[in-house]
Amino acid sequence: MAxxxxxxxxxxQEIEDAKPMYKQINSERMxxxxxxxxxxxxxxxxxxFDQQENGYKTARQEAYGSIADQLDMIYWDGKxxxxxxxxxxxxxxxxxxxxx
Numbered sequence: 001m002a003x004x005x006x007x008x009x010x011x012x013q014e015i016e017d018a019k020p021m022y023k024q025i026n027s028e029r030m031x032x033x034x035x036x037x038x039x040x041x042x043x044x045x046x047x048x049f050d051q052q053e054n055g056y057k058t059a060r061q062e063a064y065g066s067i068a069d070q071l072d073m074i075y076w077d078g079k080x081x082x083x084x085x086x087x088x089x090x091x092x093x094x095x096x097x098x099x100x
Contacts, residue, residue, distance in 0.1 A: 001099055004049050011044035052099065059096040064089070 002010075015021070021032045021040065032040065064070065065088075073085035 001052060002049075004045060007048045007052070008041065008045040011041050011048060014044060015041050056096045056098055060092055063092040063096060 015037060019037075021037070022029050023032060023036060024030075070085065070088075073088060077083060077085050
C-alpha cells in the first residue's frame with residue numbers, strides 16, 4: 001500500500017499533466033493560481049488515500065446486495081439447512097479484502 005506522501009507524488013504528476021486548470025469566479029474564467037494547484041494536489045492525494053484505505057467498504061456494500069435479498073437467503077438457509085448466506089458473505093469478503 002502506498003503512503004500519503006507517495007500518493008501526493010502521483011497526484012502532483014496528475015495535476016501537472018492536467019494543466020492548465022481553470023475556475024469560474026463571477027462569470028469570469030480564470031486559470032488556477034499556485035494556491036489553487038496546491039489545494040488540488042492535496043485534495044487528489046487525500047482522495048486517493050481514502051479510496052485505498054476505505055474503497056473495499058463501498059465495493060462490499062454493493063456486492064452484498066439488498067437487505068431483503070440477504071434476509072431471504074438467511075430464511076431459506078434456515079428452512080433448508082443450507083449455508084447460502086454465509087457462502088455469499090465469505091465470497092464477497094474474499095473478492096474485496098480489507099487492506100492490511
